[in-house]
Amino acid sequence: MINDSLLQSLHSHLAWWGLRQFTSDEAYFQWQREALSPAELAALHRQVERKRRGSPADEVAFYDATAHPNILPVLYSQRYDYYLAIGPRVTNRLGEARSILDAGCGVGILTTFYARQYPGKTFVGIDRSPVSIVRAQEQAKALGLSNVQFECLDLDQSPPTRSYDLILATHALVQAEQDSGIPSRSWSTFERAVESRLQADFERRTGLGLRLDRLNALLSAQGRMIVFEKTRQLARRVPLQRALAARDLGLIEQPELIRYRLVEEIADDGPFYLLGRGAPHQLPWDESPEPDEGRPFDRTKLHTGSTDPDAPLYENHWPSAQRAWEQLHNKRLLKETTRQEPDGRQLHVELGEAEEGVYLYCANTLDQRQLVIVEPVRAVVLESYYQEIVSSAF
Ligand SMILES: C[S@@+](CC[C@H](N)C(=O)[O-])C[C@H]1O[C@@H](n2cnc3c(N)ncnc32)[C@H](O)[C@@H]1O
Incomplete structure (x- = not known):
């Protein structure tokens, strides 16, 4: 205070x-x-x-x-x-x-x-x-x-x-x-x-x-x-x-x-x-990512989020995107790349299908995460996004 x-x-x-x-x-x-x-x-x-x-x-x-x-x-x-x-x-x-x-x-x-x-x-x-x-x-x-x-x-x-x-x-x-x-x-x-x-x-x-x-x-x-x-x-x-x-x-x-x-x-x-x-001060150290501003993942509300027809069903550019990606149902990989970048970080990009839609997920070892989900008819957008990341990152 x-x-x-x-x-x-x-x-x-x-x-x-x-x-x-x-x-x-x-x-x-x-x-x-x-x-x-x-x-x-x-x-x-x-x-x-x-x-x-x-x-x-x-x-x-x-x-x-x-x-x-x-x-x-x-x-x-x-x-x-x-x-x-x-x-x-x-x-x-x-x-x-x-x-x-x-x-x-x-x-x-x-x-x-x-x-x-x-x-x-x-x-x-x-x-x-x-x-x-x-x-x-x-x-x-x-x-x-x-x-x-x-x-x-x-x-x-x-x-x-x-x-x-x-x-x-x-x-x-x-x-x-x-x-x-x-x-x-x-x-x-x-x-x-x-x-x-x-x-x-x-x-x-x-x-x-x-x-x-x-x-x-x-x-x-x-x-x-x-x-x-x-x-x-x-x-x-x-x-x-x-x-x-x-x-x-x-x-x-x-x-x-x-x-x-x-x-x-x-x-x-x-x-x-x-x-x-020493001992009297034993609050635990926290090594987890801090709470972020990513949209909570609720599969029942994916289709009701936006009135904009071009908007993705779900988008999250924060560490909480990892949790959302883990929650996707019946994921099926279409393409994936995992590579070491020159600065030492490892980067993973994947394009896949799940019950919720077609998704693109990027993650690296410096804690950056990104998940985008679109309806299957718009899969081509994520496909080109995938290519762009793969060719620009390496
Ligand atoms: C950003 S200033 C911060 C000044 C002040 N502590 C504050 O909070 O406003 C950083 C200061 O640390 C000093 N500094 C950096 N490394 C140092 C070192 N090895 N020994 C002594 N001073 C150092 C710099 O000279 C500089 O004045």
């Missing part, structure tokens, strides 16, 4: 940092053009492009550039609703903790908010971007905060020292957004094999393993950790959860999926995890 006065304080805090809240891209980009010179904008776009390549040096250069006083408010305003989503959730869970580490704190927008809310607690923010840390230190000083310190430290290079009651890692542990994670055992299941090599590869590729080990070593005996990463897809969520569980970090509360806006774009992010050590 997020109370209004906390939210008001956060709005004031973000305004103090020079951030503005936008709901339209047009207004946001207009402000960007007013606030930054064409040369600054061009330099920023180059930094964004380089960051996409994913090398640590390019990432540090990006965060250094965005911590510049001119750029900071403009760029970080895109994350305004992210701060509204995360700031109060973390603040409400600071609880009894006396010493708190914010790992990968960036310029310290959230760290300084927490420190303002809790003058009696001690905060340390670490980040590997030196310019971000200088900015964080300057801002903390300007705010008159004596309970927060910022240190430039690359978790991948050296471990931080001291012990903490609470460690925060929000958008800091699994930065490799392009990493698609661990595929399922096969196209017909969402289950991931418990295979230590796959897990270790993921932790190494993304840097998660080392970062987590180093942070975990700093946690006091009763310590807690808050983790919020871009790991909503099952293929990334499962290895993150297994990495946490393997380090004896258990769920204190049900993880929460969080949706917020990046100006006009919707970000489905998280989950937000509150974790503690």
Whole structure:
């Protein structure tokens, strides 16, 4: 439960940092053009492009550039609703903790908010971007905060020292957004094999393993950790959860999926995890796909769904399509292809007949599913769709 006065304080805090809240891209980009010179904008776009390549040096250069006083408010305003989503959730869970580490704190927008809310607690923010840390230190000083310190430290290079009651890692542990994670055992299941090599590869590729080990070593005996990463897809969520569980970090509360806006774009992010050590925290980990928006499958209503004669009898582009496909009666395969794609995922496409109609089903090991059912007289539509997928995918 997020109370209004906390939210008001956060709005004031973000305004103090020079951030503005936008709901339209047009207004946001207009402000960007007013606030930054064409040369600054061009330099920023180059930094964004380089960051996409994913090398640590390019990432540090990006965060250094965005911590510049001119750029900071403009760029970080895109994350305004992210701060509204995360700031109060973390603040409400600071609880009894006396010493708190914010790992990968960036310029310290959230760290300084927490420190303002809790003058009696001690905060340390670490980040590997030196310019971000200088900015964080300057801002903390300007705010008159004596309970927060910022240190430039690359978790991948050296471990931080001291012990903490609470460690925060929000958008800091699994930065490799392009990493698609661990595929399922096969196209017909969402289950991931418990295979230590796959897990270790993921932790190494993304840097998660080392970062987590180093942070975990700093946690006091009763310590807690808050983790919020871009790991909503099952293929990334499962290895993150297994990495946490393997380090004896258990769920204190049900993880929460969080949706917020990046100006006009919707970000489905998280989950937000509150974790503690060992036995008292034994909520089970969930490795199933999240509930989705796919149309429930009811064979008695297939012919009454739509007044549009061209509409399929049933269509579902969500993981729940698998359940619907399993429920089809007396399936008879007409054509099928199962192939390995160059990026490692396995793809299966099948065209078949069932009592419900002619169907096309696609599934892959990164949890994408699609089921379309049409009346037998329109089978040719699915036939050409099948050909299109088979020839474009491989
Ligand atoms: C997307 S920002 C998130 C900032 C802040 N935690 C928040 O929630 O707004 C990610 C930050 O993590 C930092 N970071 C990434 N890898 C790091 C590492 N190995 N050691 C220290 N900081 C790191 C980056 O420099 C960047 O400032």
